[in-house]
Amino acid sequence: MKVLLINGSPRPNGNTTLALQEMERVFAAEGIEAETLRIGSEAIRGCIACYSCSKTGKCVFDDAVNVAAEKFRDADGLVVASPVYYASPNGTVEAFMDRLFCSTPFDKTMKVGAAVAVARRAGTTATMDALNKYFSISGMPIASSQYWNDVFGRGPGEAAQDAEGLQTVRVLARNMAFLMKSIALGKERFGLPEKEPRAYTHYIR
Numbered sequence: 001m002k003v004l005l006i007n008g009s010p011r012p013n014g015n016t017t018l019a020l021q022e023m024e025r026v027f028a029a030e031g032i033e034a035e036t037l038r039i040g041s042e043a044i045r046g047c048i049a050c051y052s053c054s055k056t057g058k059c060v061f062d063d064a065v066n067v068a069a070e071k072f073r074d075a076d077g078l079v080v081a082s083p084v085y086y087a088s089p090n091g092t093v094e095a096f097m098d099r100l101f102c103s104t105p106f107d108k109t110m111k112v113g114a115a116v117a118v119a120r121r122a123g124t125t126a127t128m129d130a131l132n133k134y135f136s137i138s139g140m141p142i143a144s145s146q147y148w149n150d151v152f153g154r155g156p157g158e159a160a161q162d163a164e165g166l167q168t169v170r171v172l173a174r175n176m177a178f179l180m181k182s183i184a185l186g187k188e189r190f191g192l193p194e195k196e197p198r199a200y201t202h203y204i205r
């Protein structure tokens with residue numbers, strides 16, 4: 001059982017890293033293989049709507065998105081952690097997530113998703129909402145915790161003092177592990193939910 005963690009911070013030893021390290025320890029204790037990709041300082045451009053991915057099954061820009069796509073395909077869960085910039089995920093994370101979810105043709109149904117927002121003070125729930133939307137359009141159950149998944153700190157390392165935030169992400173990781181294990185059992189017993197042929201309209205026809 002595998003989980004892929006995306007660290008959207010450009011700061012290698014920033015607060016997002018601390019939040020994810022807390023989750024990695026829980027995944028290790030739960031016997032779940034965890035791999036973290038730090039994408040925050042990569043030059044990740046936005047989607048150009050070329051739709052070449054619909055023919056090739058991968059993004060035309062061969063960067064961290066295509067690397068993550070292969071790992072995401074084999075993972076049972078995806079954690080996306082972003083620093084909050086102007087009350088949203090940072091631009092790199094948004095560009096990465098648009099392209100990752102648009103370009104990957106594999107079925108994401110029942111892969112578990114979790115969003116983590118890291119901020120100095122505000123905008124965490126809006127950031128979580130933005131990230132959860134990638135999961136909820138993809139048949140991915142969303143893991144939750146005892147509070148919204150936010151961790152607070154400004155300068156690198158300050159989040160170490162946010163005892164409640166770190167507990168929140170530990171509980172999140174434990175709940176996510178339970179969900180991934182339960183879904184694996186459910187898939188064995190019942191298979192994935194039946195799929196309907198896709199109705200695809202844009203309201204005018």
Ligand SMILES: Cc1cc2nc3c(=O)[nH]c(=O)nc-3n(C[C@H](O)[C@H](O)[C@H](O)COP(=O)(O)O)c2cc1C
Nearest residue numbers: 009014015016083084085086087119120121122153
């Ligand atoms: C461009 C920019 C915009 C930011 N906007 C917000 C914000 O809207 N709300 C907030 O609480 N913190 C904001 N911050 C602060 C970061 O979210 C905070 O420093 C966080 O700890 C960064 O995580 P990191 O250490 O993992 O990079 C902003 C920082 C930058 C660089």
